[in-house]
Amino acid sequence: MSSQRHQYLKELGADICFDCKDPNVVSLIKQATHGDLTYAFDCFSELDSTEQVCAALTGKDWQLVTVLPFIGAELPSHIKEHQVLMYTIFGIERNLFGQFYGQRQQDK
Numbered sequence: 001m002s003s004q005r006h007q008y009l010k011e012l013g014a015d016i017c018f019d020c021k022d023p024n025v026v027s028l029i030k031q032a033t034h035g036d037l038t039y040a041f042d043c044f045s046e047l048d049s050t051e052q053v054c055a056a057l058t059g060k061d062w063q064l065v066t067v068l069p070f071i072g073a074e075l076p077s078h079i080k081e082h083q084v085l086m087y088t089i090f091g092i093e094r095n096l097f098g099q100f101y102g103q104r105q106q107d108k
Contacts, residue, residue, distance in 0.1 A: 020049060029056040041065040047074065054079055068097070
């Protein structure tokens with residue numbers, strides 16, 4: 001997240017915020033997590049952000065949540081991706097990013 005929003009994020013409860021444009025952001029995340037980061041949520045899910053998140057993950061059984069569904073092929077094979085697509089909560093079938101998303105009762 002850009003540093004402009006850090007104060008707001010801390011007001012919402014964030015303990016630590018990182019500037020994604022900082023060239024040392026991966027090292028800073030690893031330092032803050034003491035090299036033990038297994039789970040991550042990439043709220044931006046563009047190539048650069050996903051690469052940064054993957055590089056920051058350490059530990060075992062790495063898990064990554066993304067908000068854009070088409071990046072899975074770009075992830076390292078040892079990272080399990082989970083996709084969150086908020087459009088499905090409305091109970092309407094969607095064709096997005098070249099993929100069909102049907103109605104799912106568990107998303108309502």
